[in-house]
Amino acid sequence: MDNVNKLLELKQKLSEEIKKENSDNNIIITLSNEIAKLDNNEVRFSVDAGIINRLGKELVGRHETAVSELVKNSYDADATEVNLIFENAWSSGGILIIEDNGHGMDKEQLVKGFMRLSSSDKIHNPISNKYKRQRAGKKGIGRFATQRLGDKLTIITQTENSQEALKVVINWDEFRTDKDLLTISSRIEFIPKEKEEGTTLVIEELREGWSDAMIKRVYRYTSELLQPFPLSKKKKKENKSSDDPGFKSNYFRKDEDELIPIIDEEKAIFQHALVEIEGYVLDDGQGCWALKSDKLNFSQEVYAIGNNEKDKEDSSTPFTLIKGVHFKAYYFVYDPSLFAPGTFTFIRDLGYEKGGLKLYRNGFRVLPYGEQGDDWLGLDKSNNRNIILAQHPNRNFFGFVELEDESGDFEETSSREGLIENEYLKELVNFVYRSLTSAVMKVSELRGRKVTASQKGFTKREEDPSEKVDRGLEQIQDFFESEDYSNEKDSNHSSNYEKKERAKQIFEELKQARDEEKQKTQSLIDENNMLRILAGLGLVIGEFVHEVQRFLPGFDADIRFLKNAVKDYKEIYERTELLETNVKSFTAYTSYFDKAISRNVHRELEPIELRDVVRSFETVIKNDLKRTGTQFIPPVFDGYDLFTVPMHPSEWASILFNLYTNSKKAIKRAKSDGEIFIKCGRDENIVFLEFSDNGDGITKENEENIFNAFYTTSTVANHTVDDATALTGTGLGLKIVKDIIEFYNGEIYVATPYEDYKTTIRIEIPKN
Numbered sequence: 001m002d003n004v005n006k007l008l009e010l011k012q013k014l015s016e017e018i019k020k021e022n023s024d025n026n027i028i029i030t031l032s033n034e035i036a037k038l039d040n041n042e043v044r045f046s047v048d049a050g051i052i053n054r055l056g057k058e059l060v061g062r063h064e065t066a067v068s069e070l071v072k073n074s075y076d077a078d079a080t081e082v083n084l085i086f087e088n089a090w091s092s093g094g095i096l097i098i099e100d101n102g103h104g105m106d107k108e109q110l111v112k113g114f115m116r117l118s119s120s121d122k123i124h125n126p127i128s129n130k131y132k133r134q135r136a137g138k139k140g141i142g143r144f145a146t147q148r149l150g151d152k153l154t155i156i157t158q159t160e161n162s163q164e165a166l167k168v169v170i171n172w173d174e175f176r177t178d179k180d181l182l183t184i185s186s187r188i189e190f191i192p193k194e195k196e197e198g199t200t201l202v203i204e205e206l207r208e209g210w211s212d213a214m215i216k217r218v219y220r221y222t223s224e225l226l227q228p229f230p231l232s233k234k235k236k237k238e239n240k241s242s243d244d245p246g247f248k249s250n251y252f253r254k255d256e257d258e259l260i261p262i263i264d265e266e267k268a269i270f271q272h273a274l275v276e277i278e279g280y281v282l283d284d285g286q287g288c289w290a291l292k293s294d295k296l297n298f299s300q301e302v303y304a305i306g307n308n309e310k311d312k313e314d315s316s317t318p319f320t321l322i323k324g325v326h327f328k329a330y331y332f333v334y335d336p337s338l339f340a341p342g343t344f345t346f347i348r349d350l351g352y353e354k355g356g357l358k359l360y361r362n363g364f365r366v367l368p369y370g371e372q373g374d375d376w377l378g379l380d381k382s383n384n385r386n387i388i389l390a391q392h393p394n395r396n397f398f399g400f401v402e403l404e405d406e407s408g409d410f411e412e413t414s415s416r417e418g419l420i421e422n423e424y425l426k427e428l429v430n431f432v433y434r435s436l437t438s439a440v441m442k443v444s445e446l447r448g449r450k451v452t453a454s455q456k457g458f459t460k461r462e463e464d465p466s467e468k469v470d471r472g473l474e475q476i477q478d479f480f481e482s483e484d485y486s487n488e489k490d491s492n493h494s495s496n497y498e499k500k501e502r503a504k505q506i507f508e509e510l511k512q513a514r515d516e517e518k519q520k521t522q523s524l525i526d527e528n529n530m531l532r533i534l535a536g537l538g539l540v541i542g543e544f545v546h547e548v549q550r551f552l553p554g555f556d557a558d559i560r561f562l563k564n565a566v567k568d569y570k571e572i573y574e575r576t577e578l579l580e581t582n583v584k585s586f587t588a589y590t591s592y593f594d595k596a597i598s599r600n601v602h603r604e605l606e607p608i609e610l611r612d613v614v615r616s617f618e619t620v621i622k623n624d625l626k627r628t629g630t631q632f633i634p635p636v637f638d639g640y641d642l643f644t645v646p647m648h649p650s651e652w653a654s655i656l657f658n659l660y661t662n663s664k665k666a667i668k669r670a671k672s673d674g675e676i677f678i679k680c681g682r683d684e685n686i687v688f689l690e691f692s693d694n695g696d697g698i699t700k701e702n703e704e705n706i707f708n709a710f711y712t713t714s715t716v717a718n719h720t721v722d723d724a725t726a727l728t729g730t731g732l733g734l735k736i737v738k739d740i741i742e743f744y745n746g747e748i749y750v751a752t753p754y755e756d757y758k759t760t761i762r763i764e765i766p767k768n
Contacts, residue, residue, distance in 0.1 A: 010035050025185070062683065063208050063752070066145035068221035070098050070201065071249055076631045077102025077199065077220075078130040078244050084218075086262075087254040090700060091209040096149060099200040103130065104159040110166055116154070123204065131245075135756055147172045151205035164190045167458060172183050186744065208752045211703055215251050215262050217749075222249060269398065272339050272347055273330035273442055273514040277399075279305075279435040281325045285318025289435035295338065296446045303442075305435055310432070321427045322403065329357055329399030331440060332393055352745065355395035358431065360402045361410060361419075363709060370400075376418075387522040388437055388452055389445040401432055555583050559648065585623030605646035607768040610680040610689055611637055613652040621660060630674030638681030643768035644744070651740050658733040659691040659761055666695020666759065677757065686764045690751065697758035707738045741765065 014031040017023050024656040065086070074082040079102035105114065127134060146153045151172055158165035167189040174184050194200065252259040275296065279289035287307065292300035293652040304315035304606075332351060336344045357377060358370030368374045373383060375394060403410065410428075411420045419425050444451045559580045566572040614635050623633050660676070667674035677692040698706060734748075741748045744765055751762040 014720065038281075062347075063210075064214055064217045064221060065148055065683070066148040067096070067098075067218045069145045069219070070224045074098070074100035074102055074199070074249075075247050076128055077104070078128050078133065079198065079247065081248050083250045083252065083707065084215075085252045085259065086210055089206055089210045089253070092206055094206045094210070096203045096210075097200065098203070099198065101195070101198040103165070103748055104162070104197045104199050105157045106159050106162060107166060110155075110168070110188070111159065146170075146201060146203055147175075148207070150203040150207060152203070154202040154204070155199065156191070156194060156202075157199040158193045158195070158197055162193070163192045167191050209700075211700060211750075212262055213704060213749055216346075217747075219249065219251060219263050220350070258361055269347060269350065269508065270330050270344055272332070273398075274333050274338060275331045275439070277327075277329045277331055277436065277439045279325075279327045279432065281319045281322050281431060285313075285320055285323055287319050287431050287435070289439060291439050291442055293443070293446070296443070298446055303438065305431070305438065307430070309430070319427055320432055321424045322431060324399070325403045325428060325431065327357065327399060327401040327435070329397045329436065329549060331436075331443065332398075332444075334396070349745055351395040351398070355393075355397055357394075357397055357399045360400055361405050362403075363677050366412075366419065370394075377429055377436070378432070379436065382433070382437065388441060389450055390440040392437060392440045397436070401428070403428065412691040424604055440712050460696065490765050519742065552583075552587055555587075559583060581623060581626075585627070601665045605648055607645065608647050608649060608652060610642040610644070610687060612676055613649075613656065614680060614689070617660075618654045625676075627661050628664065628674065630664070630676060633677040635680065638679070642680050642682060644765040645768055647765070648743060655737050655740060656691075657764070658737050662733065663691070663693035663695060663759075666693055666697070668695075670694070670696040670758070675757070677754065679754075682767060683764075684688060685767060686746070687767045688765075689763045690754075690760050692754050692757040692760040693756050697753075698750055706750070707734050707748065727747040 079100035275293035
């Protein structure tokens with residue numbers, strides 16, 4: 001059939017379908033597309049349905065990033081809270097439910113927004129309607145994030161003004177290659193509303209499993225959205241709908257009908273603060289600040305502060321321009337001993353990225369105050385002067401300053417970036433800065449630390465704190481073993497007896513805690529001793545490698561002589577060639593480590609290109625791989641200029657060889673045909689390296705344990721090994737690697753392995 005007759009036939013079918021009372025829109029779209037293809041004068045772009053699969057996997061590289069994009073969509077929808085519920089999600093095939101209380105979508109918004117590729121909504125509306133938030137989502141990739149996560153998506157959404165909720169089910173498997181995108185439809189159902197307003201996403205048949213560590217990373221990726229500091233009680237009472245009440249994300253696992261919290265914002269961050277500081281300027285101009293701390297056993301006390309620049313002790317001079325100002329801050333001292341295990345690195349890193357006091361004016365955030373690198377209160381500058389010895393840079397605080405400015409005394413600059421430097425702003429900065437520094441000096445005093453550089457007569461306590469604890473416990477134990485306590489126990493004074501029994505119970509708990517602390521301290525001592533031994537061993541290895549280098553030219557010359565002498569004897573010649581191969585492997589190892597050790601003489605750091613270290617590493621292990629029958633799959637590099645922040649080159653030798661030796665052991669235990677694969681790339685502000693093998697894998701419960709000191713799966717007790725091999729099984733290798741990575745504010749963790757592999761270790765380093 002020629003094109004003319006085919007065109008007429010298609011138009012006839014289209015006309016007949018349109019005239020039907022209940023026409024099928026899918027047929028209409030299909031016929032229209034076929035007609036358009038036969039147009040001899042015009043050409044048009046068409047879209048293959050497989051683009052959805054490519055967009056989901058290529059635009060959203062990691063499933064943690066995918067979920068964080070969906071959380072950001074809830075933030076953009078003016079939600080104050082979003083709940084993420086993981087059901088049967090330890091392994092693939094589970095369900096993820098994301099429900100928020102945002103403004104939801106009506107039918108038009110669903111069709112023209114969510115269901116439209118490359119929607120222009122965030123271009124035309126960069127600020128949210130209700131709370132005037134700067135939109136956080138990335139160009140509408142959230143919908144593709146759901147395809148990245150699971151096979152099936154159910155959307156249930158309702159607006160405040162709607163009578164019913166909308167429900168749409170999308171089966172991503174229908175979006176197959178060689179199928180036209182416009183011909184695939186999803187039915188809209190109208191169902192009773194689940195809540196006043198908001199959206200629920202149900203993602204089924206999850207493609208990958210979710211560990212708690214992965215979920216906690218989602219929380220970290222969205223931490224810049226969190227506004228955990230409620231505005232003042234006065235503002236809450238006014239209940240202005242335009243005031244942003246903040247945004248909170250909650251993470252749960254569903255066990256039958258019970259929701260078990262995975263991470264809690266208060267527990268994750270703010271309960272670990274050393275103190276809470278709050279300040280006000282009252283209606284009469286009197287400034288005051290308050291301090292409370294459970295960790296320092298200090299109940300809240302209020303202190304007056306005055307507006308007298310010349311006399312800091314004068315607390316009576318009023319603040320005349322900033323009445324009604326309120327601030328609140330959580331203060332952290334980044335000392336590991338002040339944090340619960342496993343929280344120090346996360347909170348410290350969050351402080352470096354998000355620390356500082358943000359400024360709200362009439363309920364709205366004023367930028368750039370409180371952003372990274374902004375020192376509007378002069379805290380960084382003051383800390384660097386070292387007059388006040390207590391740590392007080394911006395990164396040690398999380399908080400806000402709130403001011404009411406109905407008369408417009410705090411004027412914004414013409415660019416709307418910050419406020420004009422006038423007397424009002426100057427008085428505000430003076431009040432907050434002096435209150436905070438007074439508070440941190442009080443904290444130093446409570447901790448028995450020197451407060452200022454000029455402080456005289458300060459002597460540190462000579463007695464070690466742990467000794468004081470032990471002495472106190474001994475005295476309490478003496479009392480409980482004394483005759484006085486025994487007589488009280490035998491008496492009829494039941495009230496006093498019950499109190500003392502409770503005191504004895506508390507004492508037993510303290511004693512147990514002290515024993516646990518001693519064990520932990522001993523573990524640290526053992527670790528330090530082992531590290532000292534390894535450091536000494538490193539020096540010996542350095543000397544050994546240096547000496548070996550002197551003999552290598554002689555080895556080469558002797559092998560050449562032997563090959564020439566036995567060239568007529570096939571079997572001997574082949575053995576000589578094998579010897580040559582082994583010596584070359586030995587030479588490559590020696591040269592590699594000699595270079596790494598030599599670089600330790602130079603202390604300067606430099607950006608490291610991941611291509612260079614991987615290719616150098618590949619060259620060195622090539623002969624060893626042949627010997628063990630392990631295949632090194634060609635590495636994959638996504639993108640160019642994969643430079644890390646400045647690091648020491650020898651550190652990558654330690655990292656890669658540790659991962660390599662662990663992989664060799666795992667492959668040997670699995671008795672498999674070994675394969676090792678490395679992938680490097682860039683993801684937002686980091687570069688990453690993923691090291692995969694097909695060994696015996698790592699169990700879920702051990703994914704975080706492997707980075708602990710002395711944890712090992714290859715102990716001397718379990719394996720017949722020589723002394724050198726035993727040394728590599730001390731359980732310190734990955735601990736040292738983790739310390740290196742975290743020193744540069746990076747991360748290392750067990751990621752979801754690639755297909756055909758059992759283990760993938762992912763390393764993330766801030767990019768240069």
